[in-house]
Amino acid sequence: MNIAILGSTGSIGHSTLEVIRQNKQKFSINLLTARRNHKLLLEQSKEFNPKFVYLEDEQARKIYKENALQKKIETCIIQSQEEFEEVLGSDETNVVVAGMVGIAGLIPVHFAISKGKRVLLANKESYVVAGEYLNTLCTQTGASIFPIDSEHSAIHQCLANTENKTDVSKIILTGSGGPFLNKDINEFTSITPEQAINHPVWNMGKKISVDSSTLMNKGLEVIEARWLFGYENIDILIHPEGIIHSLVEFRDNSVLAQLSNPDMKIPIAYGLSYPERIISGSTPLNLQEVGSLNFLEPDFKKFPCLKLAIDLLSVGGTSFSILNASNEVCVEAFLDGRISYIQIYEIISKVLDKIKIKTVESLEEVLESDKNSRMETSSIINNL
Numbered sequence: 001m002n003i004a005i006l007g008s009t010g011s012i013g014h015s016t017l018e019v020i021r022q023n024k025q026k027f028s029i030n031l032l033t034a035r036r037n038h039k040l041l042l043e044q045s046k047e048f049n050p051k052f053v054y055l056e057d058e059q060a061r062k063i064y065k066e067n068a069l070q071k072k073i074e075t076c077i078i079q080s081q082e083e084f085e086e087v088l089g090s091d092e093t094n095v096v097v098a099g100m101v102g103i104a105g106l107i108p109v110h111f112a113i114s115k116g117k118r119v120l121l122a123n124k125e126s127y128v129v130a131g132e133y134l135n136t137l138c139t140q141t142g143a144s145i146f147p148i149d150s151e152h153s154a155i156h157q158c159l160a161n162t163e164n165k166t167d168v169s170k171i172i173l174t175g176s177g178g179p180f181l182n183k184d185i186n187e188f189t190s191i192t193p194e195q196a197i198n199h200p201v202w203n204m205g206k207k208i209s210v211d212s213s214t215l216m217n218k219g220l221e222v223i224e225a226r227w228l229f230g231y232e233n234i235d236i237l238i239h240p241e242g243i244i245h246s247l248v249e250f251r252d253n254s255v256l257a258q259l260s261n262p263d264m265k266i267p268i269a270y271g272l273s274y275p276e277r278i279i280s281g282s283t284p285l286n287l288q289e290v291g292s293l294n295f296l297e298p299d300f301k302k303f304p305c306l307k308l309a310i311d312l313l314s315v316g317g318t319s320f321s322i323l324n325a326s327n328e329v330c331v332e333a334f335l336d337g338r339i340s341y342i343q344i345y346e347i348i349s350k351v352l353d354k355i356k357i358k359t360v361e362s363l364e365e366v367l368e369s370d371k372n373s374r375m376e377t378s379s380i381i382n383n384l
């Protein structure tokens with residue numbers, strides 16, 4: 001099987017390559033892409049021998065080229081967006097791992113789906129904003145989407161043998177509760193970026209770490225689950241140990257759960273090999289060592305972003321792209337020290353009140369809504 005990894009130098013790219021390292025006879029790399037980390041991309045090229053590489057940044061591409069020449073690494077360096085799409089869409093790419101962060105991933109994900117690929121989607125943002133549209137496209141092209149999100153991979157695994165949709169009574173999405181689960185609500189005003197990116201269970205990029213601390217990540221995951229599995233009955237269960245990755249309750253009140261150590265390599269291996277199983281390289285779960293598992297109700301007062309996202313399920317349309325875009329801008333402003341932690345929620349809800357929500361009929365409408373929401377959010381932040 002030939003794989004393209006978009007964002008190969010990021011954390012998902014890194015984990016994907018670790019899984020591939022365990023299963024070298026099964027997979028080969030057709031394409032690796034990165035924004036500008038030419039150094040790591042070169043190391044990856046040396047080890048995995050991709051047919052093509054692409055660096056978005058032109059300067060980084062030049063440096064990569066010189067170094068590859070010196071080290072005699074024979075990889076074809078893609079020079080343009082058109083060439084990139086050609087390789088991504090060609091028959092030589094079977095699986096596309098979309099590991100880049102944020103809305104930036106929407107265009108290549110959309111392209112891969114339009115070409116009928118199996119897409120492993122770590123980029124939940126693109127699916128949250130355009131899920132309905134992308135689902136229709138999947139049906140037309142025969143593409144399939146596999147979530148590289150521990151919760152959604154768990155739900156996928158629990159649902160694997162379900163033939164009748166009506167057998168499912170609800171989905172129970174778990175979340176660790178983030179670093180501020182036990183923090184006093186009165187201390188939320190003084191939360192710093194350093195505190196927010198320090199996640200107790202998962203080691204991730206900055207943006208998703210902040211989202212995990214506000215539980216906006218869980219909110220986006222509710223929307224993601226709705227699009228992936230087609231159910232609207234979704235409960236949130238806080239589970240600090242992060243061992244049960246999600247559960248499905250059936251109409252006979254039987255509940256299935258998927259358990260493992262928190263390790264992104266498991267959802268990646270599952271998505272790469274489904275319906276088979278391959279070695280993931282993660283450590284086996286030792287429940288005796290874990291000892292006990294705890295469960296709590298989510299606190300919407302402390303984490304209003306979660307409630308905001310859940311409430312949008314019944315609104316639909318461009319509301320998801322407004323939520324997502326405004327959140328991205330706010331998280332960036334928070335990390336830059338321009339707004340406080342609690343202002344993230346305040347500003348997003350202001351933007352949602354202000355922008356008119358429409359139905360989504362094309363990708364352009366999603367992108368337009370994304371752009372307007374970003375401008376509106378930035379203007380609110382600039383006028384603070």
Ligand code: MG
Pocket residue numbers: 149150151221
């Ligand atoms: Mg997740």
